[in-house]
Amino acid sequence: MSDSAPDRFRSDPTQVETDTRDARISGTDDRFNSKLRQAFGASPFILTKFDQFMNWVRGSSMFMLQFGIACCSIEMMHTYAVKHDLDRFGAGVPRASPRQADVIIVPGTIVSKFAPRMKRVYDQMPEPKFVVGMGSCTISGGPFQEGYNVVKGAEEVIPVDIHVPGCPPRPEALIYGVAKLQERIATGESSPVVVKPYELEEFGDLDRDEVVDQLAEEIDEDDLVMRYNWADSP
Amino acid sequence: MSLEEPGPDADAAAVARAADEMEALVGEHVRSRDDHLNAPGYVVRPDAVQDVLGTLREEANLDHLSCVTAQEYEDRYESIYHLKSYDDPTHEASVVVPTPKDDPRSESAAPVFRTADWHEREAYDLVGVEYEDHPDLRRILLPETWQGHPLSLDYDQERPQIVPLREHANPLEDDQEGDEGETMYLNIGPHHPATHGVLHLKTTLDGEQVIDVDPDIGYLHRCEEQLCQKSTYRYQIMPYPDRWDYISAGLLNEWAYARAIEDMADIEVPEYAQVIRTMGAELCRIAAHMLAVGTFALDVYGDFTAIFMYAVRDREKVQNILEDLTGQRLMFNYFRLGGVVWDLPDPREEFFESIRDFLDHLPGSLEEYHDLISANEILQVRTVDTGVLPPEVAKSYGATGPVARGSGVDYDLRRDDPYGYYDELDWDVVTEDGMDNYSRLLVRLREVEESAKIIEQCVDLLEDWPTDDRTIQSNVPRTIRPDDDTEVYRAVEAAKGELGIYMRSDGTEQPARFKIRSPCFSNLQTLPEMSNGEYIPDLVASLGSLDIVLGEVDR
Numbered sequence: 001m002s003d004s005a006p007d008r009f010r011s012d013p014t015q016v017e018t019d020t021r022d023a024r025i026s027g028t029d030d031r032f033n034s035k036l037r038q039a040f041g042a043s044p045f046i047l048t049k050f051d052q053f054m055n056w057v058r059g060s061s062m063f064m065l066q067f068g069i070a071c072c073s074i075e076m077m078h079t080y081a082v083k084h085d086l087d088r089f090g091a092g093v094p095r096a097s098p099r100q101a102d103v104i105i106v107p108g109t110i111v112s113k114f115a116p117r118m119k120r121v122y123d124q125m126p127e128p129k130f131v132v133g134m135g136s137c138t139i140s141g142g143p144f145q146e147g148y149n150v151v152k153g154a155e156e157v158i159p160v161d162i163h164v165p166g167c168p169p170r171p172e173a174l175i176y177g178v179a180k181l182q183e184r185i186a187t188g189e190s191s192p193v194v195v196k197p198y199e200l201e202e203f204g205d206l207d208r209d210e211v212v213d214q215l216a217e218e219i220d221e222d223d224l225v226m227r228y229n230w231a232d233s234p
Numbered sequence: 235m236s237l238e239e240p241g242p243d244a245d246a247a248a249v250a251r252a253a254d255e256m257e258a259l260v261g262e263h264v265r266s267r268d269d270h271l272n273a274p275g276y277v278v279r280p281d282a283v284q285d286v287l288g289t290l291r292e293e294a295n296l297d298h299l300s301c302v303t304a305q306e307y308e309d310r311y312e313s314i315y316h317l318k319s320y321d322d323p324t325h326e327a328s329v330v331v332p333t334p335k336d337d338p339r340s341e342s343a344a345p346v347f348r349t350a351d352w353h354e355r356e357a358y359d360l361v362g363v364e365y366e367d368h369p370d371l372r373r374i375l376l377p378e379t380w381q382g383h384p385l386s387l388d389y390d391q392e393r394p395q396i397v398p399l400r401e402h403a404n405p406l407e408d409d410q411e412g413d414e415g416e417t418m419y420l421n422i423g424p425h426h427p428a429t430h431g432v433l434h435l436k437t438t439l440d441g442e443q444v445i446d447v448d449p450d451i452g453y454l455h456r457c458e459e460q461l462c463q464k465s466t467y468r469y470q471i472m473p474y475p476d477r478w479d480y481i482s483a484g485l486l487n488e489w490a491y492a493r494a495i496e497d498m499a500d501i502e503v504p505e506y507a508q509v510i511r512t513m514g515a516e517l518c519r520i521a522a523h524m525l526a527v528g529t530f531a532l533d534v535y536g537d538f539t540a541i542f543m544y545a546v547r548d549r550e551k552v553q554n555i556l557e558d559l560t561g562q563r564l565m566f567n568y569f570r571l572g573g574v575v576w577d578l579p580d581p582r583e584e585f586f587e588s589i590r591d592f593l594d595h596l597p598g599s600l601e602e603y604h605d606l607i608s609a610n611e612i613l614q615v616r617t618v619d620t621g622v623l624p625p626e627v628a629k630s631y632g633a634t635g636p637v638a639r640g641s642g643v644d645y646d647l648r649r650d651d652p653y654g655y656y657d658e659l660d661w662d663v664v665t666e667d668g669m670d671n672y673s674r675l676l677v678r679l680r681e682v683e684e685s686a687k688i689i690e691q692c693v694d695l696l697e698d699w700p701t702d703d704r705t706i707q708s709n710v711p712r713t714i715r716p717d718d719d720t721e722v723y724r725a726v727e728a729a730k731g732e733l734g735i736y737m738r739s740d741g742t743e744q745p746a747r748f749k750i751r752s753p754c755f756s757n758l759q760t761l762p763e764m765s766n767g768e769y770i771p772d773l774v775a776s777l778g779s780l781d782i783v784l785g786e787v788d789r
Contacts, residue, residue, distance in 0.1 A: 066427050070454055070785055071480035073431070074525070075564060081546035096427045113377045114424060114432055114453040116399035121425050143473065146464065147457030148384045148391045149376065168564055200399060211394050215379055224399040231392040 051188065058102070058128065059186035062178075065101035065125065066094035070108025072135040072168040079171040091178050098124040103181070105174070106160070109137040109144050110151040116226045119200055122158045130185065132177055133160040136167045143167065152233045157197050200224045249274075256327055259293050260286045271497055271722040273316070273326035280333050280340035284367075287315060287329060287346045295319050296327055299347035299632055301723065301751035303736045304357030306386050311338040311363050315350075316723050316736065316751070320629055320643060323651045323732075328723070333363060342368035349632035352759050360385040360459070375452035375788055385460060402436055417445060420770075424453045428533050428774045431784035433758075435773075442769050447762050455788040462748040467495055467714040468571060471748075476565040478750065479786040482521035482553065483729040485514045485560075488569040493653055494724040494735040495571055498716045504705040505655070506696075507573035512655040513692035514559060514568065516685040521552040522729035523636075523678040523685075526781040530675060531607050533778035534616050541606050548599055551592050558585055571714070573707030578696065586693055593693075596686050603679060608672075617671035621764040621776030624669055631763070632756040635731025636681065637780060640674035642667040647727040659691045671772075671779040678781070713743050723751075730754050730781060750789050754782040 064086075068076070079086050086092035095101045098121045110118060122129070131154070136142030138154035145152055154160050161184065164177035204221035206212050219225060253274035257264055263282040268275040278286050290296040296317040303314040315329040333340045342365035343350035354365045355374040362383035365371055373380060377397045382389050402421060422428070422435040429435065432453035438446040458474055465471045475487035489511060496503060503511075528545025535541070553563050558579050560568040568575055579585050607613050623633070628641045638645050646663040648656040664680040666673035718741035725734035731753030740746035757780050765773040 067425060068431055070431070070456075071477055071564065074481055078546060078550065082543045083547070083550050098425075109454065109456050111453065111455055112380075112395060112397050113455065116397055117424050117432075117453070120399060143477070144456045144458075144461060147461055148389070149455050149457050170563060203396070203398070206396070209394075211381065211396060214381060215396055218379055219396070219398050225396050226399065228395045228397070230394060 055188045056186050059182040059184075060090045062091040062102045062130075062182065062185075063093050063095045063100060064091060065098055065104040065121070066096045067104055067121070068107060069110070069114070070137070072107035072137075075168045075171055076105055076107045076134060076174065079174045084171040084175060086175060086178065089175065089179055089182065091182065098122075099126060101125055102128070103130045103132060103178075104158075105132045105134050105178075106138045106154045106158075107134040107168075109142065110154060110157060111147075111149045112151065112226075112228055113149075115151050115157045115198065116200060116224070118154075119157050119198075119226070130181055131158055131160045131162075132174075132181055133163045134174060134177070135169060136165060139163050139165060148230075151198075151228070155197065156233070159197070198226050198228065200226055252325065253327075256290065256294050256296075260289050268328075268330050268721075270328050271720060272724060273328050275314070275328040275330050275721075277330045277332065280331055283315075283329070283331055283341040283343055284346055287317070287343050290317060290327060290329070291346060294327070295321065296325070297629055298323070299343065299349050299353075300725065300732065301734050301736060301749065302343070302350060302353035302357055303723075303747070303749040304361040304363045305738065305747040305749075306361055308387070310335055311361065313340055313354075313357060313363055314736070315343060316734070320645050323645070323647055323725075326723075338363045339366055340364075341366055342371075344368055347632070348630045349756050349759060352755065356755075359383070362386050373452075375455040377452070384457070385463075416440075424450075428777065430529060430777070430782060433777075433782070433784055433787070435761075435777075437770070437773070439770060444765050444768055444770055444773050447765050447773060449758055449761055451758070451784070451787050453788065454784045456785070458789040459748050459750060462750075463745055466743045467499070467716075467745065468710070468712065468743070471495075471745075472569060472571075473565065473567045476567060477785060478752065478789060479522070479728060479730060479733070479754070479783050480564065481525050481729070481783050482549065482556070482564060483518050484564065484566040485511070485518045485556075485568060486522075486726065486728040487733060488566070489515055489654070490724070490726045490728065490733040490735050492569045492571060493726055494722055494737055495714070497724055498720055498722045498737060498739065499571070499714050501572045501710055502708045503572055504708055506699060506704050507706050507708075508655045509692050509695050509699075510559075510574050510578065510706070511569065512659070513689050513696070514556065514566075514574075515654070516688045516692075517552050517556055517559075519685045519729050520682050520689075521549050521556070523682050524549045524552070526636075526678055526729075527603065527607070527675065530775075530778040530781070531613070533774050534613055541603070544599065544602060544606070548596075551595075555585075555589055555592060558588065570707055570710075572710040573705070575706075577704060577706050582697075586697055589689065589693055593686050593690055596682070600679060600682060608676060608679065614672065616771070616775055617675065617779070618668070619670050619672075620768060620772040621671040621779060622669050623760055623764050627763055628760065631760045633731070633760055634753050634756065635727070635729070636674055636677040637731065637757045637760070639663070639665045640677045640779075641669045647725055647732055651725070653726060655692070656688070659688055661687050661691075671775050674779040674781075715739075715741060715743050717741065725751065728753060730783065730786065731757060733786075752786040752789060754780075754784075754786045755789075758782050758787055 133154045141150045141152040144150045162177045162181045203219045203223045203225045263278045263286050264276045266277045268277050298318040298320050300318050301316040311333045313331045317327045319325040331340045357363050359373040418439045420437045424432040424434040434450040436448040462471050475491050476484035478487050524545045528542045531541040560566040623641050625641045625643050628638050644665050661684045666676050716739040721738045723736040725732045734751030736749040737745045738747040764776045
């Protein structure tokens with residue numbers, strides 16, 4: 001530091017210019033008192049559990065998986081883009097690779113051909129991972145529930161933390177759902193898996209029955225398969 | 235409106251004459267007539283399909299195989315080939331091919347019309363008709379291990395199904411010799427940012443070049459046809475069309491169903507409702523094209539860049555107007571048989587004001603789009619002369635909409651087969667001769683201008699519409715039961731092209747067969763034609779310029 005510059009970075013507290021500090025501490029001028037400082041008092045330290053700290057960090061910065069399925073993905077794109085701008089809430093960076101994502105929004109109807117792929121994408125995401133089911137189709141199959149090819153809700157395949165109902169939900173509703181998810185993460189809640197989902201299994205491990213016998217020539221023993229029991233679907 | 239027509243009798247006579255002329259052409263193969271409401275139907279033997287279609291194509295100028303419908307009756311299977319002419323889509327014919335129940339085999343039309351390839355695969359997949367001489371008859375929408383054909387009469391929906399998750403193998407691996415000419419297999423999708431949904435492209439590469447691409451669809455096959463067949467005409471079907479092409483094109487899709495059923499059940503639509511329909515539909519077209527342009531730029535430029543945000547900004551404006559009109563942002567459910575569900579929102583002046591506001595700003599935003607994309611050198615390098623689709627190829631694949639118009643095919647149902655209020659208004663059909671990705675982009679941007687012209691005229695009309703003549707719905711019975719065995723195929727110009735509905739009634743209040751002719755399904759078929767031999771970034775650009783929406787491809 002050159003001699004000519006005013007030396008404003010002194011470390012001796014008695015030498016520090018104290019007008020603002022005095023005003024702040026004495027309470028004559030509270031313009032500089034942030035909420036944080038009010039909460040902490042004079043001490044600049046926070047004591048917290050590391051778990052709680054990590055939960056807060058996780059909830060405050062979430063990377064979403066760029067994952068479009070059906071109609072809801074249009075409203076999801078609107079949620080990411082101008083006007084609604086999900087990024088304001090620290091949750092709006094879509095990542096194209098599941099390996100970089102924390103949250104998967106499932107925006108649409110899941111059908112038999114797609115469910116194994118979605119399961120695979122979900123499996124590729126690193127822990128901890130969270131799922132927001134967007135729209136009625138991810139709750140129950142929605143308007144397509146009676147279709148021969150439609151999986152009756154995302155929870156048949158992967159566990160879901162937050163359901164956002166609607167067909168499709170408005171962007172505001174999705175933002176509310178994501179904010180709720182952030183709140184849950186920050187308070188350390190986790191959601192139990194309530195449904196026994198369809199799993200990917202090796203074909204050889206399936207119980208032998210009529211369908212398996214019919215397909216025995218088409219599918220190898222060690223191919224991964226997903227078996228749909230439509231009659232048992234909710 | 236009826237005053238300007240030359241009189242229904244003269245029309246009917248001309249149609250009958252044309253039908254007899256066509257019958258004379260293929261007379262030796264025609265076993266009987268099975269006329270549909272929209273076109274004469276010729277019943278032919280299963281082994282004469284190629285002959286008949288070839289003759290009609292060459293001699294009667296029926297060069298557009300719009301749709302192939304398969305269905306099962308109690309005593310037979312039936313495939314229907316809906317033929318049209320690109321020059322005049324009101325010149326139509328149906329070729330009906332019945333096949334016996336125990337041996338549903340018929341000759342494939344794929345050697346005559348290339349588009350029949352996928353249509354017949356779908357018919358095989360869902361109904362179970364087998365086509366001889368077909369290049370590649372396998373399932374298209376359902377997984378290859380599916381048991382049974384879900385739209386056949388004896389299908390048991392409760393039976394379990396097993397779907398494998400396999401690695402896909404390089405189809406050309408066996409052709410390779412030694413180290414030379416090594417090819418690489420690449421999966422693009424079903425979860426991939428550039429596929430606009432859940433499309434799966436099985437791509438084989440030689441270095442950077444695509445030597446084979448095989449679109450694998452069906453990852454969003456939501457059984458729309460089955461669900462419509464289970465619903466009643468009057469109220470239950472109308473919500474579904476919104477979900478076929480879900481990029482805000484809802485009203486255009488609803489119109490496809492409305493037009494078909496209004497023809498079938500002979501329902502009149504008041505003129506006032508037609509104007510509202512026309513205005514709403516064009517607003518939807520603008521929203522749909524905006525997204526197409528935005529995501530196309532996204533594909534070509536990279537991540538969420540400014541142009542995508544611009545497109546969404548303009549879509550939000552349109553969606554606000556549509557929300558005022560219909561009460562919904564995306565799934566409007568606004569049309570009813572014989573009209574629309576409610577009148578324009580009050581206060582009307584405010585509503586018109588908001589539309590005019592939007593239209594006033596539109597030229598400025600289009601200027602921005604042209605500055606940012608079409609005038610941009612980078613985009614031009616990426617799109618000019620890539621993804622070339624010559625008009626003859628486009629026609630043989632049944633391409634319609636901006637894809638066909640970008641190849642110089644002057645085909646727009648709003649003008650050529652008028653419905654609604656289009657023929658009373660002043661607007662132009664946009665075509666470009668470039669045949670490449672750039673032309674398709676330009677067509678969409680210019681169509682936005684034309685749509686704006688239409689909307690403006692509709693607003694003018696609606697503002698001055700006499701207060702005592704605002705009938706929004708004609709008198710339609712609560713339950714609709716069209717006569718037994720009435721068949722109709724009607725199409726409208728949706729955002730992506732010709733969206734057709736085939737319906738057959740069986741005297742109940744639900745359709746016996748409901749078939750959707752999706753423009754994207756046919757347009758997507760042209761992708762290998764455009765991409766084979768090109769670089770892989772051009773494949774992505776071509777896919778973006780096709781502007782497919784998987785909800786409509788898979789239905």
